[in-house]
Amino acid sequence: MPTHLSRTAHHALNFVLLAIPTTIWFKDNFFSTCRIKGNSMSPTLQDGDVVLVRKSDTSLFQFFRKRNNDTRDNPDDDDDDTERIHRQLDSLKAQRRPFWYHSRPPDSSLGDVVVFASPMIFPIELQVKRVVALGGQRVRPANKKRSVRSIPHYGLWMEGDNDKNSQDSCYYGPVNKKLLVGQAEMIVWPPTRIGLVRRLKPHMGKAWWI
16 A cells, blocks of 8 residues: 555656646746736726737647738728738748747737737836837827837837727837737636637728838
8 A cells, every 4th residue: 555655646746747847838938828907908908807828929829810810990991012912921931831830929910919028117017018010110109190100120019909098109119029928819817708809900091111
């Protein structure tokens, strides 16, 4: 009996020693969760929601990129030629990637809801906003619609869905891509709000290619 118990304890210890680093590795490289604080992303995300954050692009996770790919604020808006070309190039790149492809953090597109480290707060505080302009574009900030900002190639313009209650790029400017943590894919808590996070492209005239 003691021998049997010692073997069981040994197997349990081996499992724990393997499970802990595997879980940490998975959270650092693939998926983690993030709790929403405040209402800057209302009504898409509410205070207290917990979202699943995808931290990398892999061939196995391409279905995330395909879902809601054409969802936008105004379904009647047509993409301009430049945006169509960029989307086609992204599609070709995805098709040519080998099955072991892994890129961290994931590439961001217009309308994605992303998690990133705030460029204004130290120690690090994570923020969740929507990408409304990419590097190489110009954008009309939500708080100064008569002004125009140019986005450097390394930057992204972030805004909250609730622009009247959001500290975002309108205040601290474009966010360096190096600050990205991942992409919010799904609300996992509370149970009454479980569902995919909608990708909403900005309305016509919000952002355009230079």
